[in-house]
Structure formats: C-alpha cells, structure tokens
Amino acid sequence: MEYTIKQIAEISGVSTRTLRFYDERSLLKPAFLSEAGYRIYTEKEVDRLQQILLYRSMGLPLKTIKELIDRPDEKIQETLLEQRNQLEQKRQELDHLLQVLDDTLRYYKGEITMTNKEKFDAFKQEKLAENEANYGQEIREKYGEKSVEESNRKWQNMSEADYQKMQLIEQTLIDKLTQYLVAEELPSQLAEEIFSLHKSWLQFSWKEYSGEAHKGLSEMYLADERFIHYYDDKSGHGATEALYQIIQHYA
Numbered sequence: 706m707e708y709t710i711k712q713i714a715e716i717s718g719v720s721t722r723t724l725r726f727y728d729e730r731s732l733l734k735p736a737f738l739s740e741a742g743y744r745i746y747t748e749k750e751v752d753r754l755q756q757i758l759l760y761r762s763m764g765l766p767l768k769t770i771k772e773l774i775d776r777p778d779e780k781i782q783e784t785l786l787e788q789r790n791q792l793e794q795k796r797q798e799l800d801h802l803l804q805v806l807d808d809t810l811r812y813y814k815g816e817i818t819m820t821n822k823e824k825f826d827a828f829k830q831e832k833l834a835e836n837e838a839n840y841g842q843e844i845r846e847k848y849g850e851k852s853v854e855e856s857n858r859k860w861q862n863m864s865e866a867d868y869q870k871m872q873l874i875e876q877t878l879i880d881k882l883t884q885y886l887v888a889e890e891l892p893s894q895l896a897e898e899i900f901s902l903h904k905s906w907l908q909f910s911w912k913e914y915s916g917e918a919h920k921g922l923s924e925m926y927l928a929d930e931r932f933i934h935y936y937d938d939k940s941g942h943g944a945t946e947a948l949y950q951i952i953q954h955y956a
Contacts, residue, residue, distance in 0.1 A: 707747055708746045709743060709745065709746075710724050710735070712746075713746050713754065716751070727757070732767060735750065756773075757774065763791075765850065766845065768846075769849065773788075791850065791854070794854070802830045806830070808827065809824075821865070822865070825865045829863065830861070833860060837857075848921075852912070859910055860910045877902055881895060881898055882899060882940035883944070885951075886940065886941045886947060891951065891954055892954065892955075899951050900952060903951075904919065907922075919952055920952060920956045923956075927949045932945060
C-alpha cells in the first residue's frame with residue numbers, strides 16, 4: 706500500500722513538517738517521488754517511522770536513532786530487545802528511587818527511623834533525579850545513553866566517604882578558580898592545579914576518563930547558561946570561560 710505524506714501524518718500523528726525534516730536528515734526517506742514530485746511512502750517506511758517514534762519516546766537523540774534503525778533487518782529484533790532491557794533497568798531504578806523518596810517522607814513524618822547510610826542513599830537518589838531533570842537530555846545527546854547510565858550507576862554506588870572527598874575537591878576547585886581570576890595566566894601552576902582538580906572531580910562519577918570527553922564537557926559548560934551560572938556565581942564572573950580555557954589547554 707502507498708501513502709502520501711499527508712496520509713502518513715494523519716496515521717502517525719507526526720506533522721508533515723517533521724516528516725520533511727526526517728527526510729532532510731535521511732532518517733525517513735520516502736520510497737519514491739510521484740511524477741508530480743510528491744513524497745510517496747510504503748509499509749516499509751511506516752514500520753521505520755514506528756521505530757523512530759518508539760526510540761524518540763525513550764528520549765534518544767536523532768543521531769543515535771538513525772544508527773539503530775539503519776541496522777540490517779535481521780538486527781531489528783536484537784535492537785528492540787536491547788532497548789527493552791534498558792527500559793527495564795530504568796524502571797527498576799525509578800521503582801527504587803520512589804521507594805527511597807517514600808521512606809524519606811515517612812522518616813520526616815516520624816513513622817520510621819533511617820540510618821545515616823539510608824539518608825545518604827536517599828540524598829544520592831534525589832540528586833540523581835534532579836540532574837536527570839535538568840541536564841539528562843543534553844548529556845545523553847553528547848555522550849550517549851550507555852555512558853550516562855554507567856556514570857549514574859557509579860554515582861549510586863559511591864560511598865559517603867568518597868562523596869565527602871568529591872565535595873572537598875569541588876570546593877577547592879571553586880576557591881582556586883577565584884584566585885585564578887585575579888591574574889589569569891595560562892600555562893601556570895595554578896591553572897594546572899585547577900585542571901587536575903576538575904579531572905579528579907569528574908572521575909568520581911565517570912567510568913573512565915578521556916581528554917576528548919573532558920574538552921567536550923567544557924564546551925557544553927560554555928554553551929549553556931545554567932553551567933555558566935554554576936561556576937560564575939561561585940567563583941566570580943568569567944570563571945566558566947577561564948575553566949573552559951584551562952581544560953582545553955591541558956586535556
């Protein structure tokens with residue numbers, strides 16, 4: 706069966722503008738053009754669009770989606786099973802987070818007691834949920850689903866002692882950045898200290914470190930007002946720009 710772009714839009718609920726965008730990105734090309742130059746789709750394109758919408762509902766970036774759906778047909782089932790396993794893992798993580806939040810709420814109501822470890826675990830889960838809401842989409846588009854999930858797992862398994870070390874390193878980094886802004890000099894011993902501190906801070910949550918990823922993160926810092934405010938508000942105006950320059954130099 707053949708469909709026009711308007712019919713595909715009506716069937717799927719996706720606007721014709723989005724379908725044209727998918728065509729431009731080679732994500733969903735029509736089967737052929739009619740003699741009048743109209744896009745014509747077949748069942749094969751309908752199936753491909755269904756996969757695209759499924760992956761979009763999971764929050765995957767278009768680049769990743771294209772890589773997934775461009776796999777050979779015999780790999781489609783394998784791909785879907787992989788995504789199902791990831792969703793199942795996310796569901797378990799969400800169930801755990803809900804349980805932790807419910808327990809925390811009951812603790813503040815005086816209904817149960819919580820150990821310091823349980824309180825810390827609750828804090829980590831809350832922080833993870835906050836970061837996911839604020840930056841989840843951006844970091845997934847930049848680093849990929851797998852890298853983000855691995856980082857989240859490392860964060861969840863962090864001990865309270867390691868968390869305290871991480872906090873101390875970050876505070877030292879903030880203080881050093883403030884000093885650096887007084888007389889910026891690159892290269893310098895102070896700049897190298899700042900780089901090492903930021904690298905150490907990242908390694909508490911990153912599964913493995915790479916200079917390329919570090920540079921990419923610094924670019925995201927500079928491109929996002931939220932990150933700019935994070936460092937500038939703590940160390941002074943221009944701190945994020947200075948940190949970016951330092952990372953680009955040493956990473």
